[in-house]
Amino acid sequence: MNFLRSRLGLAVAAALAGLMMMVGGVAAAGSASAAPASSASEYWIPKGLKTHKVTASALRFRASPNGRVKGLLFRGDRVFIRESYVGSPWVKVVLVGKSKSGFPHKTRGWVHRAYLKRW
Template identity: 35%
Template structure:
């Protein structure tokens, strides 16, 4: 009978935690893990629509961060939080430029509509 190492390690860690009274670390809730720590405004999931053509979706809240690709007019994004004039969100569907659905990144507020 061949046991996989990860299964044995997990079982050993759980046994150790139970016998020593030390709790196991768990991952944060999905909503907290999906928002970057650089957010200063948190507002949950709000629908946003891109209002311009060929805007960059960036890896951080300024133009100094790398572009992940382009978004085009009427691409939809679920906004989660913001920092200054920048908003962090996730594409709700494949973008017109071909970015996959659920790609997350930062966009500037001047290119967004329906922020409420």
């Protein structure tokens, strides 16, 4: 944490520490709250998390930006953006629920931003 204070400033380090505690608190809440909801396709999502839906009929799901193709995501598959960079069309996403192509819940990969729509 001292490294963060020196590089980012005290206010930013405090905000990051608070965020880490919140994320840790969500993870420590237990697996009962993270269990599937009423149907197998619905999963618990932390409050305030903005999910996105795939709008393309078939979207390449990659291991890295413009890298090896892991498989395809199809229209309606739900993801949330884990990482994005200014000026880059690539975003790292995590699947919310099982994809139509069979990828399990929480699978991570990269897709092109243009084919996602906030849901």
